[in-house]
Amino acid sequence: MGYDPENPMVDRITDLGPPHYEGMFPPVIKENFGKWLYHEIIQPGVLVHVSETGAECYTVRVASARLISIELIREMCDIADTHCEGSLRFTTRNNVEFMVDSKAKVQPLLDDLASRGGKFPIGGTGASISNPVHTQGWVHCHTPATDASGVVKAVMDELFDYFTSMKLPAQLRVALACCLNMCGAVHASDIAILGVHRKPPMVDHDAISGLCELPLAISACPLGAVKPMKATNSKGEEVKSVTVNADRCMFCGNCYTMCPAMPLADPDGDGIAILVGGKISNARTVPAFSKLVIPFLPNTPPRWPETVDAIKQIVEAYAKGARKYERVADWCARIGWEKFFEVTGIPFTNKSVDDYRLAYDTWRTTTQFKFTSHIK
Amino acid sequence: MPKHDTPMLDQLESGPWPSFVTDIKRQAEKKPECWDILGQLELSYKDRVTHWKHGGIVGVFGYGGGIVGRYSDVPKQFPGVAHFHTVRLAQPSGKYYSTKHLRAIMDLWEKYGSGMTNMHGSTGDLVLLGTTTPNLEPLFYDLTHDIGQDLGGSGSNLRTPACCLGKSRCEWACYDTQATCNGLTQHYQDEIHRPAFPYKFKFKFSGCPNDCVAAIARSDFALIGTWKDDIRINQAEVQAYINGTTPPNGGAHAGRDWGKFSIKKEVIDLCPTECMWMEGDELKIDNSNCNRCMHCLNVMPKALRPGTQQGASVLVGAKAPILDGAQFATLIIPFIDVNPDNDFEEVIEVIESIWDWWMEVGKNRERVGETMQRIGLPTFLSVMNIDAIPQHVKEPRSNPYVFWKEEEVEGGFERDVVEFRKRHAQ
Ligand code: HEM
Ligand code: HEM
Ligand code: HEM
Ligand code: SF4
Ligand code: SF4
Ligand code: SF4
Ligand code: SF4
Numbered sequence: 001m002g003y004d005p006e007n008p009m010v011d012r013i014t015d016l017g018p019p020h021y022e023g024m025f026p027p028v029i030k031e032n033f034g035k036w037l038y039h040e041i042i043q044p045g046v047l048v049h050v051s052e053t054g055a056e057c058y059t060v061r062v063a064s065a066r067l068i069s070i071e072l073i074r075e076m077c078d079i080a081d082t083h084c085e086g087s088l089r090f091t092t093r094n095n096v097e098f099m100v101d102s103k104a105k106v107q108p109l110l111d112d113l114a115s116r117g118g119k120f121p122i123g124g125t126g127a128s129i130s131n132p133v134h135t136q137g138w139v140h141c142h143t144p145a146t147d148a149s150g151v152v153k154a155v156m157d158e159l160f161d162y163f164t165s166m167k168l169p170a171q172l173r174v175a176l177a178c179c180l181n182m183c184g185a186v187h188a189s190d191i192a193i194l195g196v197h198r199k200p201p202m203v204d205h206d207a208i209s210g211l212c213e214l215p216l217a218i219s220a221c222p223l224g225a226v227k228p229m230k231a232t233n234s235k236g237e238e239v240k241s242v243t244v245n246a247d248r249c250m251f252c253g254n255c256y257t258m259c260p261a262m263p264l265a266d267p268d269g270d271g272i273a274i275l276v277g278g279k280i281s282n283a284r285t286v287p288a289f290s291k292l293v294i295p296f297l298p299n300t301p302p303r304w305p306e307t308v309d310a311i312k313q314i315v316e317a318y319a320k321g322a323r324k325y326e327r328v329a330d331w332c333a334r335i336g337w338e339k340f341f342e343v344t345g346i347p348f349t350n351k352s353v354d355d356y357r358l359a360y361d362t363w364r365t366t367t368q369f370k371f372t373s374h375i376k
Numbered sequence: 377m378p379k380h381d382t383p384m385l386d387q388l389e390s391g392p393w394p395s396f397v398t399d400i401k402r403q404a405e406k407k408p409e410c411w412d413i414l415g416q417l418e419l420s421y422k423d424r425v426t427h428w429k430h431g432g433i434v435g436v437f438g439y440g441g442g443i444v445g446r447y448s449d450v451p452k453q454f455p456g457v458a459h460f461h462t463v464r465l466a467q468p469s470g471k472y473y474s475t476k477h478l479r480a481i482m483d484l485w486e487k488y489g490s491g492m493t494n495m496h497g498s499t500g501d502l503v504l505l506g507t508t509t510p511n512l513e514p515l516f517y518d519l520t521h522d523i524g525q526d527l528g529g530s531g532s533n534l535r536t537p538a539c540c541l542g543k544s545r546c547e548w549a550c551y552d553t554q555a556t557c558n559g560l561t562q563h564y565q566d567e568i569h570r571p572a573f574p575y576k577f578k579f580k581f582s583g584c585p586n587d588c589v590a591a592i593a594r595s596d597f598a599l600i601g602t603w604k605d606d607i608r609i610n611q612a613e614v615q616a617y618i619n620g621t622t623p624p625n626g627g628a629h630a631g632r633d634w635g636k637f638s639i640k641k642e643v644i645d646l647c648p649t650e651c652m653w654m655e656g657d658e659l660k661i662d663n664s665n666c667n668r669c670m671h672c673l674n675v676m677p678k679a680l681r682p683g684t685q686q687g688a689s690v691l692v693g694a695k696a697p698i699l700d701g702a703q704f705a706t707l708i709i710p711f712i713d714v715n716p717d718n719d720f721e722e723v724i725e726v727i728e729s730i731w732d733w734w735m736e737v738g739k740n741r742e743r744v745g746e747t748m749q750r751i752g753l754p755t756f757l758s759v760m761n762i763d764a765i766p767q768h769v770k771e772p773r774s775n776p777y778v779f780w781k782e783e784e785v786e787g788g789f790e791r792d793v794v795e796f797r798k799r800h801a802q
Contacts, residue, residue, distance in 0.1 A: 003517035008437055013520035015565035018466035021554050024474045025544065034543040034552070038678040041627040049545055057545060065396040067505075069403035070482040070491045077475035089472040090495050092540070092589050119394055126628025135498065138420035139413065140446065140462065140505055142428040147420065149396045150388055157391030167631035182696035183498045188593040188704075222699040254698060260430035267424035280593050282585035284648050284671045287592050287704055301421040302384040324634045325625075325646060325675070357701065
């Protein structure tokens with residue numbers, strides 16, 4: 001018996017939760033759970049973990065576009081069935097990992113992956129750029145200021161070599177979120193690509209009373225920019241509506257999230273900001289937020305050349321200037337942000353000077369600074 | 377046959393990085409609605425705005441989360457994506473899949489959906505992209521009956537918890553992140569599916585301070601593994617690094633010639649607390665000054681291991697910028713036992729004291745980190761029954777504006793101004 005629309009509650013099962021992870025393990029993982037002694041990266045994208053039992057687990061890590069089809073996933077399953085005893089895993093950064101239990105099984109797996117027409121590039125380990133975490137963009141979300149999959153594709157085509165090799169000073173995490181909601185949590189990545197709006201919301205006086213709770217729309221604004229007012233709709237009737245004080249708006253889109261009658265997306269208003277120097281790991285230095293270094297780049301589909309160039313510039317300067325083990329944040333802290341702007345050639349504008357709450361924390365309150373080309 | 381011309385998207389088929397466009401086209405051969413994904417996306421590329429309508433509430437009976445409604449704003453042009461809802465599935469802890477299970481989900485999605493997915497969503501769920509309202513109940517029925525698996529979370533509820541791969545394949549995990557993640561997910565099914573919170577709440581579990589699952593930045597309740605006692609040192613293996621027999625950092629820097637490994641330059645001098653030194657051939661650590669940053673263990677995984685008294689730190693209140701600015705999670709409990717044998721009693725007790733307080737004082741759409749900011753860490757600590765300790769702050773406050781309570785000041789606040797005036801002329 002399948003689902004019966006006449007009796008929707010019959011045989012209903014709820015609250016099952018996820019399937020138990022143990023049933024998903026390849027045997028070598030199951031047998032050596034909690035017994036791992038150490039690991040090594042034997043070539044880019046290939047790890048070996050060695051257990052205290054002497055067992056070895058070889059992992060081959062490949063890129064994925066995150067937005068993937070069931071056909072592609074079935075192809076991954078074919079690979080896992082052939083080589084990996086019917087098991088595979090995904091990483092937090094949306095890489096796909098195939099695991100085998102002996103060195104002899106690695107090369108056939110690599111050959112198989114390579115034979116599939118570039119669908120499964122191998123890399124993303126060690127001092128490399130791993131798979132960029134990203135969000136939905138124009139493919140599937142209602143609030144984006146830019147696309148996600150397309151921008152990531154364009155950026156990674158250019159940085160591909162840093163995925164398949166390990167020649168950076170440390171690992172470099174790139175992430176993209178297509179609006180300030182930051183589903184992609186770009187607020188703590190080495191390089192963050194962020195979709196931003198620059199025009200205040202429009203108010204659709206015809207739709208607002210039907211679609212929105214006005215008090216909610218008003219309280220949604222963190223800056224109090226939305227105020228109640230009487231407006232005239234297109235039929236000439238007076239309706240209760242809201243107005244937006246443009247001087248106060250920081251274009252966060254929260255009012256639109258609460259009230260669909262306040263759209264703010266715009267082909268010229270929207271684009272991309274670049275933030276750098278965030279990290280999550282506690283290694284050496286503490287976790288850090290990403291900092292806004294480019295306030296705006298235009299949306300130029302399909303290949304966003306301005307964004308790709310800016311990121312390339314930052315990565316190259318970092319690769320050249322940072323010391324071994326230094327994350328982007330650590331490199332910036334050592335050389336100083338004024339030097340960062342000089343060595344990357346990114347113009348500094350007053351948009352990078354904070355004027356939001358607690359801004360003072362970021363102003364310089366010492367006579368220690370470096371003379372760079374910025375001082376005329 | 378392509379249903380729409382997509383000259384701009386076609387340009388994303390070249391280049392070495394895997395192309396989602398090529399992949400969608402491949403899927404479209406079996407699932408013609410995928411042509412409409414491409415058609416609508418091409419239109420967005422041309423117009424440079426999204427063509428999805430705002431929200432829309434859909435779901436399955438009795439669940440407040442797990443499905444996100446989505447409708448096209450150009451449905452006539454692209455009928456295949458007129459409704460295109462997102463279904464979130466609870467992922468197995470650590471994101472391992474048997475191909476049997478994965479194939480079953482793919483078959484289900486072939487039957488009821490567009491054939492496109494996100495592996496995975498940012499919160500961790502397995503995300504199925506694009507189905508219609510009438511398909512939701514049958515999909516849910518098959519999902520629970522045939523595949524034995526449930527939806528994930530969305531909305532103002534407990535989101536699907538996520539963890540790093542932990543003890544399954546990492547030598548640094550200080551507690552079993554997968555058992556904890558799975559255990560608490562099962563324990564809190566009601567909170568995942570039937571929202572009762574002011575806003576979303578996320579658990580994330582990382583096995584060590586490297587924090588691979590980004591708990592400190594992305595979760596309201598972060599459990600990050602750590603240890604209390606001394607780093608275990610294998611001096612012979614230390615020598616192997618010094619001699620160059622073992623490559624540092626597990627070989628992570630093999631792509632460039634960084635010169636010969638120097639334990640002084642790469643480990644001792646980079647230790648943030650300067651608590652390491654060599655005594656002859658022996659590496660020494662003053663463990664009482666180590667803050668367990670993981671650097672030395674990362675560089676010499678064969679020689680150094682976390683201590684044996686293992687547990688986790690609890691940090692609370694991380695969130696992305698909207699609304700009040702980004703916050704990292706704040707250290708609340710430096711060390712807690714994470715014990716599967718008593719069903720994580722210690723951890724659950726902490727979670728529930730946070731919820732009791734937040735559900736009472738949190739405003740609508742206020743993440744717990746924002747409530748903590750608004751009300752203050754001292755108050756939060758006292759409702760949690762936790763004594764303030766220096767570990768709770770980076771530094772003590774620099775302003776002197778202390779809020780004393782009346783009962784804390786000798787004689788209280790009530791005074792007699794008439795009496796005062798008798799002694800002090802105005
Ligand atoms: C045994 C396997 C792994 C090892 C040895 C390892 C090693 C590391 C190390 C050493 C760091 C900190 C780097 C530093 O700042 O010095 C790190 C950070 C990280 N790792 Fe892993 N990792 C492993 C598995 C994973 C997995 C499976 C994932 C994802 C599924 C992952 C994702 C991350 C992330 C997101 C970070 C934090 C990045 C940031 O700071 O922004 N790692 N890892
Ligand atoms: C109707 C409104 C919203 C919808 C439809 C929506 C949709 C989504 C979706 C689909 C994801 C998962 C993205 C992915 O996995 O790629 C997500 C994640 C997220 N959303 Fe929203 N969102 C909405 C409102 C908001 C709001 C108002 C905020 C913040 C105030 C927010 C903050 C986030 C964050 C921080 C994440 C990342 C979760 C994580 O840490 O893993 N969202 N949202
Ligand atoms: C713990 C309490 C405080 C300490 C230890 C303290 C200490 C000092 C010191 C050492 C100076 C510099 C004096 C110098 O010129 O050598 C100073 C300056 C000053 N303090 Fe304070 N102070 C305290 C509280 C306050 C408070 C509560 C206020 C005002 C509400 C205040 C306002 C000022 C002002 C206006 C200056 C002059 C600053 C300037 O030169 O521009 N201080 N304070
Ligand atoms: S970051 Fe914004 S636009 Fe992008 S998926 Fe999340 S809510 Fe949608
Ligand atoms: S976009 Fe943000 S700041 Fe602007 S009016 Fe809306 S809620 Fe307020
Ligand atoms: S957080 Fe620590 S224990 Fe977990 S996978 Fe990362 S390095 Fe390993
Ligand atoms: S873990 Fe960090 S602080 Fe502790 S000894 Fe190693 S490098 Fe130093």
